[in-house]
Amino acid sequence: MTTFLACGLILAGVGFYLAGTVGLLRFPDVYSRLHALTKADNTGLGLLALGVALLAGSPRLALLIALVWLVAIIAASVACHLIAGYALQVGECGDEDDR
Amino acid sequence: MTALDSLLALLLLLLAARCVSARSLLQAIVAFIVLGLLLALSWVRLEAPDLALAEAAIGAGLLGVLLLGTWRSLPLGHGNERIPLPWQGLRPALITTGCTVLAVLLTVALHQHPEQAAMSGLAALDQLDAAGVDQPVTAVLLNFRAYDTLLEMGVLLMALIGTLMLDSPLPRDTELPARTMLPATLAQLFLPLILLIGLYLVWAGAYSPGGAFQGGAVLAGAGVLLILTGFGEGDGRDGWVLRALLAGGALVFTLAGLLLIPVTGAFMAYPQGLVTPIMVLIEFSLALSIALSLLLLYTGTPGLRRRGER
Amino acid sequence: MTGIEPLAVAAAGLMGIGLYGFCLCRHAVRRLLSINLFGNGVFLALILIARRLPDGPDPVPHAMVLTGIVIAVSATAFGLALVRRQARTRGDDET
Amino acid sequence: MTLLVLDAAAFMLLLLLGLGLIRVIAGPAGADRILAVQLSGTTTVGLLLLLAVRLEEPALIHAALLFVLFAALLALAFVRRAPPRGGDR
Numbered sequence: 085m086t087t088f089l090a091c092g093l094i095l096a097g098v099g100f101y102l103a104g105t106v107g108l109l110r111f112p113d114v115y116s117r118l119h120a121l122t123k124a125d126n127t128g129l130g131l132l133a134l135g136v137a138l139l140a141g142s143p144r145l146a147l148l149i150a151l152v153w154l155v156a157i158i159a160a161s162v163a164c165h166l167i168a169g170y171a172l173q174v175g176e177c178g179d180e181d182d183r
Numbered sequence: 184m185t186a187l188d189s190l191l192a193l194l195l196l197l198l199a200a201r202c203v204s205a206r207s208l209l210q211a212i213v214a215f216i217v218l219g220l221l222l223a224l225s226w227v228r229l230e231a232p233d234l235a236l237a238e239a240a241i242g243a244g245l246l247g248v249l250l251l252g253t254w255r256s257l258p259l260g261h262g263n264e265r266i267p268l269p270w271q272g273l274r275p276a277l278i279t280t281g282c283t284v285l286a287v288l289l290t291v292a293l294h295q296h297p298e299q300a301a302m303s304g305l306a307a308l309d310q311l312d313a314a315g316v317d318q319p320v321t322a323v324l325l326n327f328r329a330y331d332t333l334l335e336m337g338v339l340l341m342a343l344i345g346t347l348m349l350d351s352p353l354p355r356d357t358e359l360p361a362r363t364m365l366p367a368t369l370a371q372l373f374l375p376l377i378l379l380i381g382l383y384l385v386w387a388g389a390y391s392p393g394g395a396f397q398g399g400a401v402l403a404g405a406g407v408l409l410i411l412t413g414f415g416e417g418d419g420r421d422g423w424v425l426r427a428l429l430a431g432g433a434l435v436f437t438l439a440g441l442l443l444i445p446v447t448g449a450f451m452a453y454p455q456g457l458v459t460p461i462m463v464l465i466e467f468s469l470a471l472s473i474a475l476s477l478l479l480l481y482t483g484t485p486g487l488r489r490r491g492e493r
Numbered sequence: 494m495t496g497i498e499p500l501a502v503a504a505a506g507l508m509g510i511g512l513y514g515f516c517l518c519r520h521a522v523r524r525l526l527s528i529n530l531f532g533n534g535v536f537l538a539l540i541l542i543a544r545r546l547p548d549g550p551d552p553v554p555h556a557m558v559l560t561g562i563v564i565a566v567s568a569t570a571f572g573l574a575l576v577r578r579q580a581r582t583r584g585d586d587e588t
Numbered sequence: 589m590t591l592l593v594l595d596a597a598a599f600m601l602l603l604l605l606g607l608g609l610i611r612v613i614a615g616p617a618g619a620d621r622i623l624a625v626q627l628s629g630t631t632t633v634g635l636l637l638l639l640a641v642r643l644e645e646p647a648l649i650h651a652a653l654l655f656v657l658f659a660a661l662l663a664l665a666f667v668r669r670a671p672p673r674g675g676d677r
Contacts, residue, residue: 091593094638098597098604101631105604108611108627114619117611121623125630132597136637139590140646148649149637155376156633156656162369163626163663169363170667171619184595185499190602192503194609199507199530201613203514208522213612213621215526216662220632222533223651224602225500227639229540230550232647235636237562239651243629243658246566248665253522253573255668257580262520278516286509293501293541335560342567351578369660377657380650396563404658411664473563480570483577 086138093135100128114171122164126157188228195221208254208262216247236384236397244404248411249481252353332395336433336469339476343429352417352483370412377405385470386463395432395466399473406478406487417484425475425486432472436465501541507534521579525572532565594642598635605631622666629659 107120133153137146195218202214219242226234254262269279385398409415439461440450447454453461479485511531518524536558543554608631611624633652640648 087590091590094593094597097634098600101601101604101634104627105608108608108624114617114623117620117623121627121630125627129630129634132634133637136641139641145646145649148646148653152633152637152649152652152656155373155653156630156659158369158372159656159659160626160630162365163660164623165363165365166660166663166667167619167623167626171617174617174619187595187599187602189499190599190606192499192506194602194606195503196506196510197606198609199510202526202530203510203518203523208520209618210613210615210621211523211526213625215529217609217612217625217628218530218533220628220655221605222537223655224632224635224639225503225537226540227636227643227645227648227651229500229537229544230643231540231543231555231558232645232651233555234536234540234558234562235648235651236654237559239654239658241562241566243655244661246569248661249570249573250522251662251665253577256577257522258584261580262522264518264520264523266514266517275517278513282509282513282516285512286505289505289508289538290502293504293538294498296545331556331560335563338564339567342571345571346574349574349578351574351581353577366660366664373657373660380653380657384650394559396559401654404654404661408658408661411661411668477566477570480567480574483574 090135090138093131093138097128097130097132097135100124100131104128115168118164118168122160126153126160129153129156184228191221191225191228195225204266206263206265208257212247212250212254215250216242219243219247233394233397237400240397240400240404244407245400245477245481248407249353252481256354332469333433333436336436336472339473339480340429340433343476343480346480346483347485349483352419353481355416366412367414370408370414373408374405377401377408381405381470381474385466388466395469396473399470400477402470402474403477403481406474407481410482413490415487416490417479417482418486418488419484421485428471429475429479430472432465432469435468439465498541500537504534504537504541507531507537509534521572521576525569525576529565529569532561536561591642594638598638598642601631601635601638605635618666622663625662626659629655629662633659 101124104120104124107124108117111117111120130153133149137149140146140149198214198218198221202211202218205211205214219238223235223238223242226232226238267275269275381398381401381404383398384401385395388394388398406415410417439453443453444450478487508531511527511529511534514527514530515524518527539554539558539561540550543551545551605628608624608627612621612628615621633655636648636652636655640646640652
């Protein structure tokens, strides 16, 4: 039963990753792509981590996996905040990195 | 799993080609950073979690940031170039032929399975009981390749001395695009965690993947985080404490090896019963030296200070 | 022999591409990146060889690769310091 | 069955990482590239967690933890530079 639940959660997580990647590729500008990354990706990692934690078998490892997810959310939100601020300041002037 | 390996190999080659052929230097650097991620996955697939840890600490925490920092310090457009494609001229064509032949020969060679390969490893595994630690890679590093570890520390220090003689520190960080408290908060939240996992890796190196180098690299990453979030910066002057810590790893290692010669009769052999405490002492001093050397290699300065301190 | 090992192809390919970049790139940072590509190929090859042992991976190549990573990082950091110094010296000359 | 699901999920994730590389290569702006690098980082972490269970190697969770702890460093290093337009740089 737990195994089925874990497999379902992992597959659902992969589905969110899929949504995130599609969003990254298909959304029109930087700001909407940020959505794709932070929302879908962290939910994906969350569901995946939950599934993996169920399979891990020991509470210590499960807690460690939960910590990975928690740190990932914090890091991703800060990173996206910074990137958004940068994009806003630079403006979407295209290939500014070819300087 | 073979499908996974094939895809991994394909992506590795794709990114390597991108890294070499991208016109802008930034794009080449970004491709190299992503290649580091995939390399970590390759280490996992090749049953080398030690190397995956090292790649995580070095690739994500140090090398990528150093490359980006150096790129930022270069003048506009510096390093943007178009590499000639294989069919554009005689020289590229010849070089391509040579490299392709090399790659094909190497692929063939790597698929050969000669008899009695890797005798050194069998010998080392047989002797593992004699060592004080259980984890094969750390045990090999500390016992059978003690000279190697010592000289590796020496190479790190030499690179640091060379870098300091060049007197070309990374430029001071510019202000963040948005006035925000978030990075500082991030540093305060993550710093204890990073330090904890760094020290844990040094400690755990004895019986699970990890060790002085991985732990030291993680500690250096903590320093880089402090510098990037504006808590610290490189200093043009150095202090004796810092120098002592830098030399500490190599010194403790050599002294422990030399002073115990009267007891054990051999260089770098440790008396029974005292092996574990001596190993722990050596590992921690090595990790500290490695962390500080890597951090100073990043800043390119002989010292460190708090931001704003004179 | 059990078919083609994909990561062996990747190791050889990384060495080939790294050498190509090293020969044809002019800028120092790009050459450093190319050397690192080549080095990563060598590391992969070493670890692949380490797996030939019947009982578990051979720890000696693992230790060698770990040492190799340390040395690659310190050499790259030194190279980048050289590049910064060179750029600064040239900038001083032009002004 | 669990192994099959784990293998399939790992393969899918690596495939998605590869697709995300299109954004790394195509850009168009530097922010897009660094965003795509962040996504590949998170995907790598997911893969590491999956493989940790699949290969029964708990040390991989430590590697995953290191990757997420250092994930923000690259973004920080990237945005900390003078704006390319205007200014004296």
